[in-house]
Amino acid sequence: MPSLHQDFYYPQTKAEALALLSEGKERMMPLAGGTAVTLMQRRKEVALVDLWNIGLNTIQEQNGSLAVGAMMTVTELMRHESIQSYAQGALVQACRHLASTSLRNLITIGGNIIQIFNWSDLPPLFLALEAEVELQSQGGSRRTPIETFLSPHPRKNLKPDELLVNVILPPTAQNRYAQFTKFCQNQVNFSLATVATNFRVKDGVIQEARIAAGAVRGRPFRLNELEEMLVDKSLDKATLEAAETMARQVVKPTRTFRASVEYRQNLFAIIVRRHLEAAQSHFSLKG
Numbered sequence: 001m002p003s004l005h006q007d008f009y010y011p012q013t014k015a016e017a018l019a020l021l022s023e024g025k026e027r028m029m030p031l032a033g034g035t036a037v038t039l040m041q042r043r044k045e046v047a048l049v050d051l052w053n054i055g056l057n058t059i060q061e062q063n064g065s066l067a068v069g070a071m072m073t074v075t076e077l078m079r080h081e082s083i084q085s086y087a088q089g090a091l092v093q094a095c096r097h098l099a100s101t102s103l104r105n106l107i108t109i110g111g112n113i114i115q116i117f118n119w120s121d122l123p124p125l126f127l128a129l130e131a132e133v134e135l136q137s138q139g140g141s142r143r144t145p146i147e148t149f150l151s152p153h154p155r156k157n158l159k160p161d162e163l164l165v166n167v168i169l170p171p172t173a174q175n176r177y178a179q180f181t182k183f184c185q186n187q188v189n190f191s192l193a194t195v196a197t198n199f200r201v202k203d204g205v206i207q208e209a210r211i212a213a214g215a216v217r218g219r220p221f222r223l224n225e226l227e228e229m230l231v232d233k234s235l236d237k238a239t240l241e242a243a244e245t246m247a248r249q250v251v252k253p254t255r256t257f258r259a260s261v262e263y264r265q266n267l268f269a270i271i272v273r274r275h276l277e278a279a280q281s282h283f284s285l286k287g
């Protein structure tokens with residue numbers, strides 16, 4: 001059971017929070033939305049540093065990229081003006097399907113990354129977008145690709161005195177098309193198959209394919225083999241079929257009582273195909 005005898009700190013600035021983490025080292029644990037922390041078994045000597053008031057809940061434009069504050073809640077993110085059309089609305093789509101309204105009001109972008117599960121919703125899309133994370137301590141800040149940060153686990157890559165301060169979303173280009181699909185039995189159930197894609201297409205030919213899968217096993221990851229197969233292929237029926245077949249082979253979901261492995265493999269394969277079909281019509285509509 002979580003201990004009730006715990007110290008809380010309520011810093012009012014990022015500098016105060018970083019100073020607390022620097023002084024306390026492993027004794028301090030950042031508290032964001034609290035939806036995971038409240039369920040954790042914690043040592044009572046661990047003190048919680050509440051990040052709610054330190055101002056990490058804004059979006060700043062940085063040379064075409066968007067620096068999304070780690071303390072933005074999912075609700076704040078999906079309602080933010082600059083996110084509405086970002087990546088053809090794929091980010092709004094991912095937020096909208098994350099848990100329930102009350103949880104979306106609490107879950108933060110940073111918490112969703114650090115407390116990662118195989119079914120976590122935002123990390124697959126961040127992988128397909130090739131987002132970066134910005135980490136900060138009293139000693140300075142550093143940026144790292146999200147793929148590197150997630151592997152083997154975000155906690156292993158975050159020093160005890162560091163905070164995740166921003167998720168950097170790269171500029172989106174005209175010839176890119178991003179999509180997000182989460183398939184689950186109902187809105188508040190865990191995903192059975194999550195797929196995020198981001199294709200760069202020129203003259204009907206795929207120049208770059210980024211495909212991330214969630215709800216498979218371990219943590220969300222990129223389907224490198226499938227991505228490589230798609231490069232330089234025309235966005236035609238034969239490519240769609242080859243992608244569907246390969247997705248069925250390379251995605252190896254764990255067994256769950258909710259659905260059989262074969263059923264989930266079919267889900268992944270069909271979602272990948274549908275994303276390619278949607279990309280096909282998106283680019284052909286553009287002439």
Ligand SMILES: Cc1cc2nc3c(=O)[nH]c(=O)nc-3n(C[C@H](O)[C@H](O)[C@H](O)COP(=O)(O)OP(=O)(O)OC[C@H]3O[C@@H](n4cnc5c(N)ncnc54)[C@H](O)[C@@H]3O)c2cc1C
Nearest residue numbers: 030032033034035036037099108110111112114120121164
């Ligand atoms: C019933 C339920 C259903 C859920 N369903 C889904 C779902 O369908 N999809 C989904 O994606 N998520 C879902 N979640 C949310 C997910 O499991 C985590 O609880 C959530 O992402 C944690 O975010 P938080 O802001 O509440 O973080 P917290 O619980 O406050 O923190 C989580 C961890 O991250 C660390 N941390 C947080 N922010 C920072 C930061 N900026 N810098 C450094 N460390 C930090 C904390 O120290 C802690 O270790 C669900 C949660 C619950 C309780």
